[in-house]
Amino acid sequence: MKKTTIKPALLPTLYCNVFGHNYEVSKKVTYHVKECTCRHCKKEVTTNGNGYLTDLTPKFREINFILENIHNRRMMRLSQKSFNKQNVFTKNDLQISA
Numbered sequence: 001m002k003k004t005t006i007k008p009a010l011l012p013t014l015y016c017n018v019f020g021h022n023y024e025v026s027k028k029v030t031y032h033v034k035e036c037t038c039r040h041c042k043k044e045v046t047t048n049g050n051g052y053l054t055d056l057t058p059k060f061r062e063i064n065f066i067l068e069n070i071h072n073r074r075m076m077r078l079s080q081k082s083f084n085k086q087n088v089f090t091k092n093d094l095q096i097s098a
């Protein structure tokens with residue numbers, strides 16, 4: 001009896017070559033930039049600012065990392081702002097009711 005061993009990585013790649021990759025979003029970097037992974041062959045791509053898919057090269061990984069940091073910092077600042085606004089609002093509310 002011969003064991004037929006198929007490299008597990010080979011088949012999905014073949015599938016992708018025939019049917020195309022089946023990407024799903026693995027990470028949201030910013031509103032516009034997302035990292036996607038193929039469900040079959042685990043190929044990683046990223047959308048650039050124009051919305052096109054590009055191979056997730058180490059260079060793009062670095063860019064996305066920086067973008068993510070900027071995005072997170074901006075989000076934190078925004079949430080802090082709205083938190084402050086809420087504080088002001090409740091203070092005013094107290095003054096009105098007092």
Ligand SMILES: [Zn+2]
Binds near residue numbers: 038039042043
């Ligand atoms: Zn694929």
